[in-house]
Amino acid sequence: MSEVPRRAPTGNALFRPRITSAITEAVLEELAAHGYARLAMEAVARRAGVGKSALYRRWPSKQDMVIAVLSEFSVPLADVPEGVSLREDLQSVLQALHDWLTDPHVATILPDLTAEAVRNPTLAEAIRTTIGEPRRALGTAILRRAVERGELPTDLDLELALDLLAAPVYWRLSVRHAQLEPDYFDRLVEHLLRALDARPAPQSQAHHNSVA
Template identity: 70%
Template sequence: MTRRAPTGAAVLQPEVTRSITEAVLDELAEQGYARLSMEAVAKRAGVGKSALYRRWPAKQDMVIAVISEFSLDHAVIADTGSLREDLREALAGLVDWLTHPRFSRILPDLTAEAVRNPVLRAAVESAIGNPRRALGAELLRRAVDRGELAPDVDIELALDLLAAPLYWRLSVRGAALEPGYLDALTETLLRALPPPPAPRSR
């Protein structure tokens, strides 16, 4: 016998979730995290506040869920068989993430807010920072397995080296990328990362 869902049970319609997601991104870009409200998101999405609360218990949960999905969707971790090409693709994906029309306005505000709010900082690190770094670590470990990097490469330090130049240039300085910048950065990173030990001569 097929059991029916109880009368009044929440059915989370994908199209409504998409509308809310877009509204959250728009509100974050325009108002910032501190001024964002559930009421404003609901109004922009054309739904009642109950539609938001059926999905997330509070503003922070809603924002983290939306930004996490957006950020992981924009994490490009290629497996080309070459560390050089993998790095180049990863850097291009990082540029797309950091220069996205809305996200480029959201990230600086969210970063500043996280400095003042330890709970938010922990949530951002857990839902966004750690998953993206885990994907980058896979890229580096594959290079170790292929014999392109030293087995004792410091993965955490290497991940900082990969992300820091673009974050500083794009999000902090607001500088443009000249033609050939990503190629030059790729070559610089390859020189900075520890190569595998040279084979012993017999």
């Protein structure tokens, strides 16, 4: 049975990715300019150059729109390539966290959204389940691989370890607004390795991972 060829997209179908991209950028810009509380669907539509119906076809509410856009933007940034050692993975994780926190949109949006979440439990839960948990799941996978390689103890407290990875960079950049010295990540990785009771992976396992 021959396969029916797919028709090339025509008309409005060609513009959907472009419209979605314009809306995503408009949401981020409106959030950065006005904050979550003052963000309006009408303003997003106007900035994106679309009608409000284009927004409501995608999301039923402002909260759904904001969470979807931030999740699509934020979660992939936590997905770092697998390294051959915990040290290498930690370097990648910290760099990815730095890149996320210093993104011009995130640097402006995150403090406002964090404050709004304190006042809005529904928003806080949506942020936790849609952005926080997927990002932490990616971090958990990195730590579990290190346990499997023998670099971390099998009784590692994963939740505490995840907090330990993220907290120093977040505190330095988002709370203190301090600059990072050129060797900051190297020094931080050394402290993290000691705090996590890390040890070198068995040579056979390290060699297997490097050639796999």
